[in-house]
Amino acid sequence: MVLNPSGLEETSGLKRRLGLFDSVMVQVGIIIGSGVFLTTGIMARSLPSPSLILLAWLVGGLLTLAGALTYAELGAAMPKAGGQYVYLREAFGPLAGFLFGWILFLVYMTGGIAALALAFAEYFGSLFPGLDVNRVLLDLTLPVGRGLRYSLSAGQLVAVGAIAFFSLLNALGVWLGKTVQNGLTVFKIGILAALVGMGFLFGKGQPPSLAIGTSSPGFTALLTGFGVSLVAVAWAFDGWNNVNFVAGEIKNPGRNLPRALMIGTLGVTVLYLLVNYLYLYALPMDEMAGVVRIAEKATGALFGRSTGLWISAAVVISTLGSINGSILAGPRVYYAMSRDGLFFRKAGAVHPRFQTPAASIVVQGIWASVLTIAGTFEQIFTFAMFTSILFWVAGAASVFVLRRKAPDLERPYKTWGYPVVPAIFILCSLGILLNTLLEKPVESLAGLGLLALGFPVYYYWRTKGRKFHE
Numbered sequence: 001m002v003l004n005p006s007g008l009e010e011t012s013g014l015k016r017r018l019g020l021f022d023s024v025m026v027q028v029g030i031i032i033g034s035g036v037f038l039t040t041g042i043m044a045r046s047l048p049s050p051s052l053i054l055l056a057w058l059v060g061g062l063l064t065l066a067g068a069l070t071y072a073e074l075g076a077a078m079p080k081a082g083g084q085y086v087y088l089r090e091a092f093g094p095l096a097g098f099l100f101g102w103i104l105f106l107v108y109m110t111g112g113i114a115a116l117a118l119a120f121a122e123y124f125g126s127l128f129p130g131l132d133v134n135r136v137l138l139d140l141t142l143p144v145g146r147g148l149r150y151s152l153s154a155g156q157l158v159a160v161g162a163i164a165f166f167s168l169l170n171a172l173g174v175w176l177g178k179t180v181q182n183g184l185t186v187f188k189i190g191i192l193a194a195l196v197g198m199g200f201l202f203g204k205g206q207p208p209s210l211a212i213g214t215s216s217p218g219f220t221a222l223l224t225g226f227g228v229s230l231v232a233v234a235w236a237f238d239g240w241n242n243v244n245f246v247a248g249e250i251k252n253p254g255r256n257l258p259r260a261l262m263i264g265t266l267g268v269t270v271l272y273l274l275v276n277y278l279y280l281y282a283l284p285m286d287e288m289a290g291v292v293r294i295a296e297k298a299t300g301a302l303f304g305r306s307t308g309l310w311i312s313a314a315v316v317i318s319t320l321g322s323i324n325g326s327i328l329a330g331p332r333v334y335y336a337m338s339r340d341g342l343f344f345r346k347a348g349a350v351h352p353r354f355q356t357p358a359a360s361i362v363v364q365g366i367w368a369s370v371l372t373i374a375g376t377f378e379q380i381f382t383f384a385m386f387t388s389i390l391f392w393v394a395g396a397a398s399v400f401v402l403r404r405k406a407p408d409l410e411r412p413y414k415t416w417g418y419p420v421v422p423a424i425f426i427l428c429s430l431g432i433l434l435n436t437l438l439e440k441p442v443e444s445l446a447g448l449g450l451l452a453l454g455f456p457v458y459y460y461w462r463t464k465g466r467k468f469h470e
Contacts, residue, residue, distance in 0.1 A: 035236030041291030046225030060233030061269030079253030082336025083244030203302030254412025
């Protein structure tokens with residue numbers, strides 16, 4: 001097996017313009033979206049004590065770190081545009097790489113962008129009434145079957161506007177996209193840090209009891225609840241591996257990419273633990289269970305109800321950073337697929353002036369906007385989470401496969417704790433997959449169905465497509 005050991009001299013035309021700080025901001029900016037503001041109240045329905053909630057966030061962070069340490073070796077050895085697509089292609093063949101890119105484009109990345117954009121629109125509407133997702137602009141009954149009802153809200157148009165704006169911004173240059181990303185990410189970290197600091201200094205709360213308590217459910221129910229909560233935590237950490245997608249544009253990737261993965265993952269884990277401890281400091285467990293907008297309720301208890309607008313503003317900034325980071329990272333995968341003859345040919349072109357995969361960015365933006373307007377992305381995105389974790393496992397397994405298939409591949413960084421760390425990541429991820437399959441069989445099987453649809457599409461591209469450089 002012959003691989004380009006460094007990947008530094010690619011014929012792609014993309015330039016290495018992202019430093020260590022930029023790479024950390026891309027990763028952190030994508031990870032911290034709306035999840036940390038929304039998931040803890042849902043977790044409180046399954047877990048009976050503050051200690052178990054904090055433990056779930058800690059385990060989720062450590063599991064993500066294990067994945068980051070594993071992907072760091074792959075990214076440093078193959079620092080090319082496309083990230084995980086490249087690793088799967090080299091380890092398991094082009095079909096495996098394509099199926100990852102297929103799910104990424106069809107529902108995972110584009111559905112995630114749509115979800116973030118609509119979350120932005122919902123909170124934006126609370127700041128500017130009349131532009132929210134509840135203001136219906138169009139309500140139709142379509143002549144399909146017994147009559148399919150479709151409605152279009154002002155919030156959906158705001159969401160599409162956000163997708164279009166950041167797509168244009170990233171198409172105009174990596175420098176512009178990374179500058180906005182850096183600013184939004186620094187701002188959102190500052191907001192969360194200020195929230196934690198002011199909450200403990202001036203908030204009206206009580207330190208939570210970390211005892212599990214005598215009213216806890218049985219061990220089996222507790223284990224199942226913990227697994228369900230880990231899925232929610234995985235969603236809040238989702239995007240941790242997306243910085244690998246832009247590895248072809250990171251300066252000195254053998255050094256900077258592993259550092260970015262580790263710094264970003266550890267930093268987010270610490271921040272998430274502090275924020276969740278603040279929620280538990282602000283509210284007793286019985287007032288948290290089932291609350292979706294937990295950040296608003298917690299800050300209201302700490303500082304008074306008038307803080308709701310400030311939290312809405314914080315979520316707006318946070319989701320904007322995730323939208324921009326996702327729009328920056330995702331197109332690099334479709335771009336790499338195109339250059340292998342497995343996607344639209346124009347998606348593999350680099351804009352001669354802006355030096356970005358502009359066509360790939362536009363294609364992603366259009367499909368994400370369609371999902372946003374259709375309003376059906378939420379269930380589809382739930383389907384995609386199952387296959388996403390499946391591909392995390394496959395990506396981690398690539399480390400073992402490539403150490404055997406390509407022993408001479410230059411590896412500037414080797415996974416710390418190999419083979420134990422990647423094995424732990426794989427086994428724990430498989431456990432989450434099994435729990436998801438048992439708890440949500442319809443969504444899980446639907447995710448596998450969407451994956452299966454990629455097989456005929458792959459063979460079509462293999463028959464009709466040609467490599468970009470041929």
